[in-house]
Amino acid sequence: MLIYRFLTGDDDSAFCHKVTKALSEGWALHGTPTYAYDGFTKKMKCGQAVTRIAKDQPYDPEKKLVDF
Template sequence: MKLFRYFTGPDDARFCERVTAALNRGWELYGNPTLTYNEEQKRVICGQALVKEVEGVDYTPDIDLSQQ
């Protein structure tokens, strides 16, 4: 089964830590990161897609992707 996640958040160390933690759990970057500017909050928002291949498991909607 192939899993997909999309992280979003402010362009800060915490965002990088979240992506780094996922990479260290076997997730892989998928595509280029995205950036946008939130005018109301006056900050840059990042986005990064990640994918992970999990063998021997069938997908069900109740899978907690944050635990994979």
């Protein structure tokens, strides 16, 4: 089963660490990153989709994606 997550955050080093952590846990980049201005907070926001294959596990919507 292919699992999909979309990581988001402010355009700062914390977001880069979030993506790096996901990659170190076996997630792979999926598509291109997104970048947008949040007029409410007056900050740039980043987003990156990541995927991972979870073998021999049925989908369970009650389970956190990081637990697959």
